[in-house]
């Protein structure tokens with residue numbers, strides 16, 4: 001469904017991605033793991049169209065989207081939940097969710113999608129009339145994910161949803177992502193520094209270091225790899 005071919009992305013001449021290639025199939029859950037500054041966010045921005053490709057190609061369901069405008073990619077169902085759980089703090093939880101439903105496909109079924117999202121996140125139902133700025137960090141992350149779900153993604157990209165959260169709250173977020181995956185059918189690309197969790201839940205993963213993919217494989221292969229265990233899982 002997604003094919004990233006030899007993509008290089010740079011910021012004012014400085015390369016952040018060096019010829020990155022990766023794929024993701026329909027309904028697959030793929031994680032990208034790598035240290036701070038590896039280029040994880042840049043990869044998601046490049047796929048969603050908020051960072052410009054300097055060479056290489058990106059295909060989504062067979063369509064060349066390499067130079068497509070970001071809003072058109074959203075129209076295709078590519079939903080990017082960026083780092084830092086951005087919500088509109090002065091709008092209520094409900095208003096934030098309604099804003100998420102801007103894809104034409106989603107506009108016709110706002111009520112149904114709202115019901116689904118509030119079922120997945122009961123805490124958002126409880127706080128629906130509260131300004132989003134008054135939610136805790138974990139609740140704001142749930143709201144950011146819920147808003148993404150309101151646009152009925154075909155392909156959801158999550159950038160470090162656990163960043164800055166307590167271990168308990170981070171676990172809850174990962175469990176919720178699994179729950180969403182079981183209920184709704186779409187592909188997920190998760191970017192994380194927390195390798196243990198990101199590898200635990202995915203089907204397949206890529207290791208991104210200094211803008212390059214250094215390793216890839218299915219979950220079991222990576223978890224069983226001594227180099228991964230030493231560098232990322234702290235088990236050796």
Ligand SMILES: Nc1ncnc2c1ncn2[C@@H]1O[C@H](COP(=O)(O)OP(=O)(O)O)[C@@H](O)[C@H]1O
Nearest residue numbers: 011012016034035036037038039040041042043
């Ligand atoms: N807007 C930007 N302008 C210039 N350099 C950037 C920008 N965003 C990221 N970078 C640089 O690109 C590299 C990769 O960053 P990023 O994709 O944010 O990594 P990660 O998400 O893995 O922490 C880093 O060296 C970072 O400093």
Ligand SMILES: [Mg+2]
Nearest residue numbers: 040041083160
């Ligand atoms: Mg990042």
